[in-house]
Amino acid sequence: MKSLPRISTVNVWFFVATSLSYLVTAAFLLFVFCVTFVSLKLALAALAIALTSTQAQSYALKMASQKRLIKELAAYKKDPNPCLASLTADGDNLYKWTAVMRGTEGTAYENGLWQVEINIPENYPLQPPTMFFRTKICHPNIHFETGEVCIDVLKTQWSPAWTISSACTAVSAMLSLPEPDSPLNIDAANLVRCGDESAMEGLVRYYVNKYASGN
Secondary structure, three states, rough: OOOOOOOOHHHHHHHHHHHHOOOOOOHHHHHHHHHHHHHHHHHHHHHHHHHHHHHHHHHHHHHHHHHHHHHHHHHHHHHHOOOOEEEEOOOEEEEEEEEEEEOOOOOOOOOOEEEEEEEEEOOOOOOOOEEEOOOOOOOOOOOOOOOEEEOOOHHOOOOOOHHHHHHHHHHHHHHEEEEOOHHHOOHHHHHHHHHOOOHHHHHHHHOOOHHHHHO
16 A cells, blocks of 8 residues: 655645745735726726816806806997997807998998808807808908908907907907908908009999998
């Protein structure tokens, strides 16, 4: 009968050491997993808080802009702008207005009426509105096809102190005081640069009679 092999002390200690090594490794990996999980959970919580804060801020800005726009509409109805035949919000959309601009008396634009589309950002009055002439008009700073308006008040010189009505006043004043160095209508700008006032006035009156006379 064969005798069973004897287990030496060295083999026992080797087994114990190997087992402990595995346990330590497993514990370390578990620790890393827990730390990573907690860090990820904290990061997601921070992201959720940041998103909630941003959404709350956007909502507050939107509510403030709507309150401001309602106030501006009421102010216009109480004291209409003489540069405008009308200024209204499009239905229930407070961020889209329509103005009907009058041509200034004593200028080539006299007797003209132009429909102007006004698009207002939700963070108004921190950001300016954009305006587009939907009635054709001949002017160096207004694109003849798209109706886009190029004026500093609606760009770099915008301030929350401006209102939609006062911005319309600035655009109305621009009709008589074009800036040919930043043109959107090159042909009209060239006539102004050349000082050919009679040709420019004739062209303006032609388009007023054709598109803006109300006929």
